[in-house]
Amino acid sequence: TVTSVIAPDGGGRWIEYAGGYSDMLAQRGGTRLDDRKARAKADAGDAPTIKAEPAAAKGPAKKLSFKQKFALDSLPKKIEAVTASISRLENNIADPAYYERDPASFQKTIAALDKERATLAALEEEWLELEMLREEMEG
Template sequence: ADLLLLDEPTNDLDLETLDLLQEMLADYPGTVLVASHDRDFIDRIATTTLLAEGTEGRWTEYAGGYSDMVAQRGSGLAPKPLAKARPVRPASPAGDLPAAPQRKRLSYKDEYALKQLPGRITERTSEIDRLESILADPALYRRDPKRFDETGAALAAARKDLAHLEDEWLRLEMLREEAGQPPAAS
């Protein structure tokens, strides 16, 4: 039952550090309770938003971040009051809710990786070509069986790494397109 409390964590942070904080909070295994005026930050990290409403000290729970909370309050959906007994409300048809676009910017780490991956893929491809040319020597196995085995193992590892790099590049490119961001400058 890990609990992390943060009060205005985005004050005085540059964009790079803010992205890093968001990534770390997303990977945090416990519960994070954040008090913040940064609506964008709340939208990016919150799965539940608590809002103090009225003068009676009443707190209301909304699913999602700040924009989701505003949409729920504006659409007439009954929020979940924080009380001991919560009434179960019937599921509303999907057509009742406006479709909120799930456009999320790539994190700084992902943007950096997306810029670096083409070069790493090229390097790995060159390494594979080099290893294949070594193994293409028909006399290598007779001359140096140990080197043949080591080169074969290195080739298998390089191919596996290349496949991983290509999969990661494809995943990040798809995220970039979904977020509507322009292609990374080479």
């Protein structure tokens, strides 16, 4: 089975993603092809479009919202719980006789492990974004 994928991220950078190709796409949030298609659709309009000017340019927010603070406080606990779940699932599949005893359960465990890894990546990404936002606001 595939444990990681190394993919180019532009600008000469390569990033290792946990899981297979579809996991990499989920973690990266789509493909560059999707981005190009979206831009092509936006540029496809022949008629010139008139865009309204924003009423007032808002400065950056001064502090995190309650929802963001709550998420920033609760995400480490969620990440810890998912990490423990991943560890438990990995211990289950580490048994060499597990597949021979119950192949269906083994496949379910693998699927659950993939799901937990994707969940962990999403939680870590959300935490990182909130932490960067918090640091930016604190100066």
